[in-house]
Amino acid sequence: MTSFQTISRVYAGMPTSDGAGVQLTRMIGTPELDMIDPFLMLDRMDNDDPDTYMAGFPNHPHRGFETVTIMQEGQMRHEDSVGNSGLLTPGDVQWMTAGRGIIHSEIPEMLEGRMSGFQLWVNLPSKHKMVAPKYQDIPADRIPSVVEKGCTVRVIRGQYGETKGPAESLMPVRVLDVTLKEKGTWTITPAENNTYFLCIYEGSIIAKNSEGQTQEILSPSVVMFEGEGAIQVKASASGSNILYCEGVPLNEPVARYGPFVMNTDAEIKQAVDDYNSGVLAT
Numbered sequence: 001m002t003s004f005q006t007i008s009r010v011y012a013g014m015p016t017s018d019g020a021g022v023q024l025t026r027m028i029g030t031p032e033l034d035m036i037d038p039f040l041m042l043d044r045m046d047n048d049d050p051d052t053y054m055a056g057f058p059n060h061p062h063r064g065f066e067t068v069t070i071m072q073e074g075q076m077r078h079e080d081s082v083g084n085s086g087l088l089t090p091g092d093v094q095w096m097t098a099g100r101g102i103i104h105s106e107i108p109e110m111l112e113g114r115m116s117g118f119q120l121w122v123n124l125p126s127k128h129k130m131v132a133p134k135y136q137d138i139p140a141d142r143i144p145s146v147v148e149k150g151c152t153v154r155v156i157r158g159q160y161g162e163t164k165g166p167a168e169s170l171m172p173v174r175v176l177d178v179t180l181k182e183k184g185t186w187t188i189t190p191a192e193n194n195t196y197f198l199c200i201y202e203g204s205i206i207a208k209n210s211e212g213q214t215q216e217i218l219s220p221s222v223v224m225f226e227g228e229g230a231i232q233v234k235a236s237a238s239g240s241n242i243l244y245c246e247g248v249p250l251n252e253p254v255a256r257y258g259p260f261v262m263n264t265d266a267e268i269k270q271a272v273d274d275y276n277s278g279v280l281a282t
């Protein structure tokens with residue numbers, strides 16, 4: 001008999017702004033939810049008013065981790081110190097390994113009025129923090145979808161059944177974008193000892209809590225589960241959309257300062273010094 005996990009925690013996220021004043025909801029990387037190792041940060045962008053996002057994220061550095069940008073509506077143009085540039089259009093994903101250092105800009109370009117999507121930060125282990133930077137722009141048509149009875153699962157990174165996502169990462173993580181039909185059900189069994197969470201970003205879902213009662217969770221929310229077995233969620237009558245992330249925790253010390261995430265304070269100081277002296281991305 002299949003056993004099911006129950007809801008352990010629900011986080012509604014924290015409204016904030018970043019870059020040159022882009023309004024977003026920080027789902028992970030807040031005082032309330034610092035990280036879900038190895039996931040350092042998750043930002044939800046969902047803005048109807050171009051004034052709340054058009055200034056974007058002008059030139060800024062990163063070191064020590066990977067950034068994942070998932071575009072849903074609207075477009076984002078990026079350029080970096082390695083010489084890469086590109087335009088992310090709806091459904092596209094950019095998976096960037098900052099490694100020892102990259103300086104880039106991420107500037108929205110208006111399509112309709114709305115811009116929506118995610119930025120996820122995946123930590124790197126000590127041995128990979130100073131690797132050469134790398135980036136992958138993955139167009140929507142290269143991301144396979146698995147159609148099930150109650151839902152469609154876009155496989156961005158990692159394995160889902162027989163289907164493998166196109167994104168390459170130095171971390172063994174799985175990132176799935178799930179669209180549930182109205183009252184559709186989705187079930188997944190995380191690998192033992194992995195960490196995992198759902199971010200509900202459209203509609204709402206229903207899942208069981210530890211008292212055995214069904215609980216409705218509205219978007220946007222990060223949901224964590226506990227117990228043995230599979231995770232099962234059901235969409236409400238309007239359907240829902242979920243980002244699912246799973247990975248092997250690093251269990252390493254984390255020293256973070258803005259766009260730099262290292263293991264020690266000395267490494268953070270080095271990153272700041274390297275940026276200030278112009279050698280971070282050389």
Ligand code: MN
Pocket residue numbers: 057060062067104106
């Ligand atoms: Mn960035």
